Amino acid sequence: DAMVIQNPRYQVTQFGKPVTLSCSQTLNHNVMYWYQQKSSQAPKLLFHYYDKDFNNEADTPDNFQSRRPNTSFCFLDIRSPGLGDAAMYLCATSSRTTGQPQHFGDGTRLSIL
Amino acid sequence: GDSVTQMEGPVTLSEEAFLTINCTYTATGYPSLFWYVQYPGEGLQLLLKATKADDKGSNKGFEATYRKETTSFHLEKGSVQVSDSAVYFCALRGTQGGSEKLVFGKGTKLTVNP
Numbered sequence: 001d002a003m004v005i006q007n008p009r010y011q012v013t014q015f016g017k018p019v020t021l022s023c024s025q026t027l028n029h030n031v032m033y034w035y036q037q038k039s040s041q042a043p044k045l046l047f048h049y050y051d052k053d054f055n056n057e058a059d060t061p062d063n064f065q066s067r068r069p070n071t072s073f074c075f076l077d078i079r080s081p082g083l084g085d086a087a088m089y090l091c092a093t094s095s096r097t098t099g100q101p102q103h104f105g106d107g108t109r110l111s112i113l
Numbered sequence: 114g115d116s117v118t119q120m121e122g123p124v125t126l127s128e129e130a131f132l133t134i135n136c137t138y139t140a141t142g143y144p145s146l147f148w149y150v151q152y153p154g155e156g157l158q159l160l161l162k163a164t165k166a167d168d169k170g171s172n173k174g175f176e177a178t179y180r181k182e183t184t185s186f187h188l189e190k191g192s193v194q195v196s197d198s199a200v201y202f203c204a205l206r207g208t209q210g211g212s213e214k215l216v217f218g219k220g221t222k223l224t225v226n227p
Contacts, residue, residue, distance in 0.1 A: 041219070042218065042219050045214060090156050101145075104156040
């Protein structure tokens with residue numbers, strides 16, 4: 001089945017130690033998104049790529065960056081994680097061409113020690 | 114800007130009870146509307162959608178009708194099961210610039226007891 005795959009499912013890092021989360025997709029969608037979701041809250045959009053065009057949300061901290069080396073992969077880099085960055089990180093994809101709804105991965109739960 | 118207001122939870126029901134989760138929206142133009150479900154420890158799954166007024170989305174016994182006159186998209190199910198326990202998010206996708214983006218409600222946690 002075509003999917004959005006996030007690795008790892010659980011990630012533990014130390015305060016201030018850079019961490020990278022990965023997302024891959026087999027849907028060939030041209031838009032990829034990263035969301036942060038804290039407990040009992042709705043997902044909060046951090047940024048998205050339309051092809052290689054990067055779109056940052058105005059309130060996304062500078063500590064969060066992203067890379068999309070090709071259509072299939074997208075990475076979320078957290079340069080210096082703080083305790084407040086502990087959350088579930090969700091990757092999603094969609095196709096601007098077909099207008100289909102966003103398709104989500106299962107997420108990576110990030111813990112900060 | 115666009116916004117979604119969703120019924121506050123948590124909602125606790127007994128198995129086979131009727132479910133309604135209210136959702137209203139504010140948006141310019143004619144947004145597409147969605148219900149997503151999130152089971153514990155998982156990502157969001159699309160439950161149903163509607164793209165124009167009077168459309169009815171349905172899936173797994175859940176239904177929602179796009180009501181433009183009341184700007185609503187209420188989720189209903191006639192007989193809930195324990196396996197329906199999850200968090201439900203109403204969302205819209207607008208028609209303005211950056212229209213791929215979803216605007217979510219705050220989510221409603223549903224617990225169904227046997």
